[in-house]
Amino acid sequence: MTENLEKQHIEYHISEITKAAKKLQSVILEKNQMPFEPKNGNEIKPLPVFELGQYSLLEFTQTITDAEIIWPETESTFLPAYIIKYSVDQNSSAKIVVTANENYCEARLLSAKELMHCHIIDNGLSTTKTLPEVNELLDSLALGVSLDNQTMVDQIAWWGASEFLIPEGWVPMLKKIYDDIRTKYPNHDALLHMAQLLRVPTGLIKFKLRLP
């Protein structure tokens, strides 16, 4: 694939996952009676990913596939999460394993990223289902190189999760809260408080709020 075609390919998939993430977000916001464009700070709550008692991304995903998230009592350095999809007799299922499950914010982002894989429709172009494909994918991920279909879909899933967890319509209110905290309590870590408010890692907030 030429560089130009590859760029178009990536842009197309980013556009598709952004649309998919916004659609998922709309369902979750509506089901939980959360605002699309909050006007008051107290309307901001973390978007449910797997939390019980709220309509979560996991619950919605379970309407299309038999998805579960498993939290093993183990620690990992390099592999915080993975997803395995199965299909038996036309019944599909997805087993998501999150090993980095001590930090709530990180676990939410990782879970959202893996759940996004259940919502990416690419007619099987990016599937990893043979040992050579697994080895190729792991080498690419370990080295942080290449953008073949398999690694690209991973980047797309991260993008979808970030789009899902912080709705674009929330950004003006979030910026207002961030600025207010910094003005009134300059010695506080405003970014940390934003993470506590949204229950997502600080890096994601910096990215979405376009903070320096």
Added chain:
Amino acid sequence: MKINSFDTWFNDQLGKGLVDIKFAVTPGKGVTSAAIKNELLAAEAMIAAGYVKGSAPYATSVLPAEIMEVINAAHI
């Protein structure tokens, strides 16, 4: 339960109907394909042995009261 090799485990999953697998990988020093596979096998062994948390992670920190006041007062 000890799982001897990634290849054995993977072939077993194919037998169970695996159609796709994807990984979230933390880049950094020491990360290799073999290290990732070992961590996956360790996690799978824990799951097979039943060492699984009964509930999902939850928030352990709370926003300070004075910050909550700022949030609640914010309006656009």
